[in-house]
Amino acid sequence: MARAETQYNAVIMLDGRTVDFAGKRKMQKEAIFKEDGSIVIRLDVVNGETRHVTLRDDMLAKYAAHGAEQKLGDEIAGLEDVDDCLIAVDALMDRLDAGNWTVKREAGTSLAGTSVLARALVQHTGKGIDVIKAFLATKTQAEKVALRADPAILPIVQSLEAAKTKKVSTIDTSALLGEIA
Numbered sequence: 001m002a003r004a005e006t007q008y009n010a011v012i013m014l015d016g017r018t019v020d021f022a023g024k025r026k027m028q029k030e031a032i033f034k035e036d037g038s039i040v041i042r043l044d045v046v047n048g049e050t051r052h053v054t055l056r057d058d059m060l061a062k063y064a065a066h067g068a069e070q071k072l073g074d075e076i077a078g079l080e081d082v083d084d085c086l087i088a089v090d091a092l093m094d095r096l097d098a099g100n101w102t103v104k105r106e107a108g109t110s111l112a113g114t115s116v117l118a119r120a121l122v123q124h125t126g127k128g129i130d131v132i133k134a135f136l137a138t139k140t141q142a143e144k145v146a147l148r149a150d151p152a153i154l155p156i157v158q159s160l161e162a163a164k165t166k167k168v169s170t171i172d173t174s175a176l177l178g179e180i181a
Contacts (some may be wrong), residue, residue, distance in 0.1 A: 011046055019044045083115030093139065117148050120156040 008020040013177050019028055028044040036093075039060075043051040044047045055063055075092045076085040136144065 007022065011044075011048055013044060013050055014048045015050060017044075019162065021046050083119075087115055087118065087133065094108055116157055116160050117144055117153075118154050119160055121147070123156050124153055 006022050006164055009022050010018055012018050021028060026046050030042045030044075032040045032042055034040060038057075041053045041055065043053065045051070052069070072089060072092065075088045079085050079088060084119055096161045118129060118132045118136055120126070121135070139147070147153055
């Protein structure tokens with residue numbers, strides 16, 4: 001199902017600027033780096049009001065730590081599998097270490113299910129996880145899905161997923177099935 005196109009609400013701010021608010025967004029945030037080295041966060045509110053928050057120099061490390069925690073947490077939003085979360089965090093750290101704060105995500109580039117595919121490819125090829133992660137980082141979601149479905153890889157994927165399900169469940173399904181036999 002296609003995502004609905006985002007609607008924007010153009011608001012003329014009390015200071016005369018026009019700010020576009022996406023969907024139901026109530027506030028836009030923007031960091032302003034001043035020539036004197038200070039940092040101001042401008043908060044534009046959908047009612048036309050604006051607030052300026054100057055970050056205190058003695059709290060910059062706390063602000064930075066909070067931002068890093070938030071960015072790392074945001075990176076795993078929507079992922080269920082813990083191993084997929086680790087792959088996402090590792091990929092983010094690689095981007096940040098390379099100086100890339102933002103990355104344009106394309107539709108269908110989810111990391112969900114990548115960890116199982118990565119482990120299946122490690123089993124199939126005998127190559128290390130770092131080699132496989134680097135290989136998968138260059139593949140589209142469609143290519144990853146195709147790899148999971150490959151006749152040589154699919155049985156490994158199914159085995160890994162079955163093992164994961166068994167680890168998670170403490171319910172005796174044999175006994176449950178015995179109740180209806």
